[in-house]
Amino acid sequence: xxxxxxxxxxxxPGGDAEVIGWVDLGAExxxxxxVNGYTRIGTRDGALRLVSLDWPAPDQGGxxxxxxxx
Numbered sequence: 628x629x630x631x632x633x634x635x636x637x638x639x640p641g642g643d644a645e646v647i648g649w650v651d652l653g654a655e656x657x658x659x660x661x662v663n664g665y666t667r668i669g670t671r672d673g674a675l676r677l678v679s680l681d682w683p684a685p686d687q688g689g690x691x692x693x694x695x696x697x
Contacts, residue, residue, distance in 0.1 A: 630654045634696035637685035641691075650692060658697060666694045 633652050637644040640662040656668040668690055675685075 628656055628658055628697050630656060630692070630696055632696055634692050637665065637691040639691060640667070644691065645688075650690075650696075656697075661694055662691075664694050665691045665696060667691055668697075 630650050630652060634650050635646040636648040636650050638647050639645075644665075650668075654668055659667045661667075679680060
């Protein structure tokens with residue numbers, strides 16, 4: 628899937644989760660699961676096209692973005 632808009636990146640699903648970076652428009656990602664309107668994403672090579680990342684990668688093997696960004 629491609630990210631349809633620059634969107635906040637979270638380590639956990641949910642609107643109250645801390646923003647840890649931003650994903651670029653057009654970044655290609657895999658969607659793993661969805662919880663409360665947030666989708667856990669990752670890539671084949673483990674890298675994302677990021678605008679910024681202010682936090683280390685989470686141990687869960689993915690990051691969360693709003694589902695409507697995909």
